[in-house]
Amino acid sequence: MATSNVRHALFCAIVTIVISYPILGLNLEAEGINIVLTGTDATTIVAIACAALIVFLFQLFRDSVMGKLGAVSDLNPLTGRKPMEQDKRAKLESWVLTGLVVVALFWPFFSSRGAVDLATLVLIYVILALGLNVVVGLAGLLDLGYVAFYAVGAYTFALLSQYYGISFWMALPLGALLAGLFGLLLGFPVLRLRGDYLAIVTLGFGEIIRILLNNWTNVTGGPNGIGGIPDPTLFGMEFGRRVKEEGNTSFHETFGIAYSGEHKVIFLYLIALVLAIITALIIRRLMKMPVGRAWEALREDEIAARSLGLSRTAVKLSAFTIGAFFAGFAGTIFASKQGFISPESFVFLESAIILAIVVLGGMGSQIGVILAAIAVTILPELAREFSEYRMLIFGAAMVLMMIWRPQGLVPMRRLHITLKTQE
Amino acid sequence: MLILEDIHTHYGKIEALHGVSVEINEGEIVTLIGANGAGKTTLLMTVCGSPQASAGRVVFEGRDITKEPTSQIMRSGIAIVPEGRRIFSGLTVKENLHMGGFFNTKSEIRESQEHVYELFPRLKERESQRAGTMSGGEQQMLAIGRALMSKPRLIILDEPSLGLAPLIIKQIFEIIGKLRDDGMTVFLVEQNAHQALNLADRGYVLETGRIRLHDTGANLLVNPQVREAYLGG
Ligand SMILES: Nc1ncnc2c1ncn2[C@@H]1O[C@H](COP(=O)(O)OP(=O)(O)OP(=O)(O)O)[C@@H](O)[C@H]1O
Ligand SMILES: [Mg+2]
Numbered sequence: 053m054a055t056s057n058v059r060h061a062l063f064c065a066i067v068t069i070v071i072s073y074p075i076l077g078l079n080l081e082a083e084g085i086n087i088v089l090t091g092t093d094a095t096t097i098v099a100i101a102c103a104a105l106i107v108f109l110f111q112l113f114r115d116s117v118m119g120k121l122g123a124v125s126d127l128n129p130l131t132g133r134k135p136m137e138q139d140k141r142a143k144l145e146s147w148v149l150t151g152l153v154v155v156a157l158f159w160p161f162f163s164s165r166g167a168v169d170l171a172t173l174v175l176i177y178v179i180l181a182l183g184l185n186v187v188v189g190l191a192g193l194l195d196l197g198y199v200a201f202y203a204v205g206a207y208t209f210a211l212l213s214q215y216y217g218i219s220f221w222m223a224l225p226l227g228a229l230l231a232g233l234f235g236l237l238l239g240f241p242v243l244r245l246r247g248d249y250l251a252i253v254t255l256g257f258g259e260i261i262r263i264l265l266n267n268w269t270n271v272t273g274g275p276n277g278i279g280g281i282p283d284p285t286l287f288g289m290e291f292g293r294r295v296k297e298e299g300n301t302s303f304h305e306t307f308g309i310a311y312s313g314e315h316k317v318i319f320l321y322l323i324a325l326v327l328a329i330i331t332a333l334i335i336r337r338l339m340k341m342p343v344g345r346a347w348e349a350l351r352e353d354e355i356a357a358r359s360l361g362l363s364r365t366a367v368k369l370s371a372f373t374i375g376a377f378f379a380g381f382a383g384t385i386f387a388s389k390q391g392f393i394s395p396e397s398f399v400f401l402e403s404a405i406i407l408a409i410v411v412l413g414g415m416g417s418q419i420g421v422i423l424a425a426i427a428v429t430i431l432p433e434l435a436r437e438f439s440e441y442r443m444l445i446f447g448a449a450m451v452l453m454m455i456w457r458p459q460g461l462v463p464m465r466r467l468h469i470t471l472k473t474q475e
Numbered sequence: 476m477l478i479l480e481d482i483h484t485h486y487g488k489i490e491a492l493h494g495v496s497v498e499i500n501e502g503e504i505v506t507l508i509g510a511n512g513a514g515k516t517t518l519l520m521t522v523c524g525s526p527q528a529s530a531g532r533v534v535f536e537g538r539d540i541t542k543e544p545t546s547q548i549m550r551s552g553i554a555i556v557p558e559g560r561r562i563f564s565g566l567t568v569k570e571n572l573h574m575g576g577f578f579n580t581k582s583e584i585r586e587s588q589e590h591v592y593e594l595f596p597r598l599k600e601r602e603s604q605r606a607g608t609m610s611g612g613e614q615q616m617l618a619i620g621r622a623l624m625s626k627p628r629l630i631i632l633d634e635p636s637l638g639l640a641p642l643i644i645k646q647i648f649e650i651i652g653k654l655r656d657d658g659m660t661v662f663l664v665e666q667n668a669h670q671a672l673n674l675a676d677r678g679y680v681l682e683t684g685r686i687r688l689h690d691t692g693a694n695l696l697v698n699p700q701v702r703e704a705y706l707g708g
Contacts, residue, residue, distance in 0.1 A: 342577065349563055349574050356561035359523065360577055360625070361549035 061111035065104040160318045168317050175324035176382045177425040179331050181409040183378030189416035191371035192351030194251040197258025201231040201376035203398035205383020210278040220284035228380035235376025239369045266395040277394025476501040482531035484521045491517045493684040504661040506671040509681035515664045524548045554627035560618040564607025575624030591620040612643035631662045668705035672696045
């Protein structure tokens, strides 16, 4: 082992201590009007020491560790193993998917209310990520303001129900259409931009929408948000204890069962599930249609795509509009689930999380994106006590992914690839 | 078939073409030769409407297309094999070809795909290979094949011999000759002046944004000025 490796490892360990001790090891406490600095308990100190030791050892044996990690990446289906035969794989995939859907349909009846609620949130993120996947993964347009369309969907429902008493089922298509319209409008000015510039401008748009919602107080309620957003109904049946709307009946009375708050949660979950499945199917279909191939072509080589007669305007706008449309869908469900929305739910961090899901899942791949949405939403909940470190875990996951699977969890598999064996 | 009249093209404030006139008749191979930076690619791109000419006219089959958007021009019977091939490297060979026939019907696509595979049997062998993993020569064949998929009446090629071995260049030029024999009109830009002039019916020599010479291919080949500047004396 080279001495330079030892010195480097030692340096890294010291940096670890220098960074983590002041953050974790020292507490500022208010004592009367003074603030005093106190050290923390022994366990934290030990933890920091352990972390430093781990960093030291990792850096010391870095080469061999990375070598192993690199070897693991040979699992990548495109490089290593012989890929499964096309139809066999397709069959297996459809079986697995059908199984998953069946499980997802019946699972909420056997689990806790909190879990179902969380699963609904996961499904909302699945819809969002599938939509953003069209824009970023397929069309290759880096959109950092995607949350704006989510907000448009949510606020459409909230405002229409507040001012015009519109129901969830009316608001669902309206929210999606309006979000799609916003996508179209915001798409125009950014058409000529590419890469970094596009990212910055879309980021700006996202913020503009949020700030608008925040300051247009007499319509949107500003930072106080809008409450009392109605729950969805099932053929005019409400899920509350008492019927709120004239002419509706209540679910538990119609079926003669005892009232339970869980019915509503499960119903919302099922709506989200169905919408997520519809979203996935529609986008899957689009990917195989000419418009999907046009997105890919434009992402691969804009000049070549244009030389074949594709219109840059039409292709980019269609991606933007369709992506935004599904965000609107998700927004409506979100508003209904929360019953209350405020601009705080639509900050840049949300865009970043959705983008992270797309990148982690593997750009362009639907199954990957769905898995990543589940992982990114559930992991922080499982590790509640680490919830402050959510972003840290996120960052670590990203770094690991870059080393291990730079193309994402399940890289997009082009549908017709079959590797011919050399004769 | 294609008439360029006194074309001026600007990149921002810089004028790259200072009044270029070129005429291509149906069924001809016309070549345009010139040094690096002469404006050859610019002229071809002007035909495609990106950038558009700031003065002058582009007329294709009697229709003024000077101000038409690129997407419309490229759907009206003109196809281009752009400089540097620009195939879709993540897509398979077959998918690349199908992109070329994007606006055609399924049966038309099948038909032109057969035609392309006939011209380039190598592409058929590699049908489901990712285009980016193919050799330079194969990629050039694919780029030409993709352009042919839309069944164009005029095909424009920008330096198809770029970076290829002599044997492959010979093959590609043979194919270009074959295309003309099948009735297609070809506008060929080349650095490889000797072979291009040998093949072409007529040729133009472009120098810093102006046409210097214009004659039949055979005459240009023996023209002392051309020999000195482009054929190595
Ligand atoms: N996008 C652009 N923006 C600004 N100037 C450009 C652009 N493209 C080309 N030019 C300039 O226009 C002139 C002509 O370039 P062009 O690419 O047409 O030359 P060319 O004859 O095709 O050369 P080569 O044989 O090297 O391909 C050059 O001076 C070049 O610098
Ligand atoms: Mg050029």
